[in-house]
Amino acid sequence: MAKMLKKLQEELICSVCLDIYRNPVCLSCGHSFCEECIQSLLRNQLRPQNFFNCPLCGAQEATPTKLQPNVQLRSVVQNFLDTSKESATTEEKPKHEMECEGDAWREGENSDVRDEEILCDFCLREPQPAVKTCMTCEASMCQAHLGKHSTKAFLASHVLVEPCDARVLAARRCAQHGKLLECYCVTDSVCVCILCCATNSHKSHEIISMEEAFGQAQNDFSGTLQQLKNHEAEVNRSLENLLSHQGKIKALESSHRNHLEKSFNAIHEQLDRRKAEILGAISAIEEEQLSHTETRIKEHKEMKDAVSSDVQELEALRNQKDPVLFVKGLSAVQARKQKQVPSNDDEELAELLSAMDGSIRETIQELFQPYAHLIVHTMPSEESLPVHEHLTFESCQASGFHVEDKVLTVVKQRDLYFPYEWNNVPFWVYSTESFCNGQHFWEVITSKSSCWKVGVSDNCLQCYLEESHSHLRVFLDKNQIKSQPLKTDIRKVRVELDCERKTVSFLYMSGKKRSGFPSRCVPIATVKIPVCYPVFAAFSISNGSLSLS
Known part of the structure; x- marks a missing residue:
């Protein structure tokens, strides 16, 4: 009799709580569970579009609005309980409690660690740590419930992974179809489900299995990591240079x-x-x-x-x-x-x-020349001040130009409506003097011309300041370095050459003067020049005249 009761008891165990059915209810797939157990699963198990999976067979169905009681099973359970009442009250202990006691937490264990564990979704009284998560059922199971899950032949195809929470479960499913992400679209570089592969969005794309994608990703990992580390090192070097520059x-x-x-x-x-x-x-x-x-x-x-x-x-x-x-x-x-x-x-x-x-230099040379020797002696730097070079033009022959020692004049007016042609084929006049070292400057009176160029040349490369069409432009050969509108008349241009630093600086003095003071030198630009010495002063003009100061 006891053996028959024990065998009957195994058939009356709820697969969720592992205890004898209490108010059993039936799902549309035919499986029965305790009413309390199925209500708990409905509260905790989230499915897209309000669908619900049977914990036993995984059958998907709409969330029931009202659970149907299994009247016949309830009668069988009641008869069993009446027959084995005495033995059940003294010896029988719910299987769930026995298994939970065997896996109970050690006394004194830190409660914070427990909070970090993934707990079993089927344990109703005291949830135990999960050992696996079923991706098909979307539920985590302790060892006891996993054993029950594994004994069912129709559940053998379910995918079991390491315990994970709801966030990870959601990440492993397709947001559009709710299916497992089992494939990888190489064309779009995204993980997709089987339905995605069959639809128009990925139908003609290159699709590989997740295992193959995992292998390729592991091969690419080291290269990607090294590339990012190299980029980080490059950013660090550039940042150090900027801090040094600061x-x-x-x-x-x-x-x-x-x-x-x-x-x-x-x-x-x-x-x-x-x-x-x-x-x-x-x-x-x-x-x-x-x-x-x-x-x-x-x-x-x-x-x-x-x-x-x-x-x-x-x-x-x-x-x-x-x-x-x-x-x-x-x-x-x-x-x-x-x-x-x-x-x-x-x-x-x-x-x-x-x-x-x-x-x-402007203050020393123009305003207080008599005191320059006193100030120079107090300077901590041993660098000498730029030397004012009083240049002369080199003799040349050209139609429409007249060249004297210090004056360059256009005899035949050039066409100012074609500045690009003038830029492409300029007529250059050079200084008789050349420079190989030291610091030098010279000044050019430009007030009698509205289209001119002033700069330096090593016979292969020119660096110059140009005025044309009410704009000032700085060029290094054919590359424009700077451009700005001209808001005042230019009376004089100053060119400064530093042979040690290989720089050329351009300044100008406007046509307006303040009472009692000469006009200021206004810096325009300083350009580094990749020249080969010697360097000559270079000049070009399209109308009027230039004079060397």
């Missing part, structure tokens, strides 16, 4: 500020007004340069943070064993475009140096 600007400003202070202290009563003007210009240039550099530093830091984040994400992905998550993670990182690291140049630094030096 330090140079600050040091240069400090050095020239001290230089100015020592110079102006000797003649402060006469230089107060001029000193304030120059220091203001220096501060404005410094602020502009530092602002530009700080903006670039910020951009580089953002690039560094972005690539560091990608590297960290890939490092974290290294140990990912799940093929889908590994492929999706690597594809997401590879899809992010990496900004090209901009190159650094010191053109702004050279312009800053030229502007500061030009202001100092």
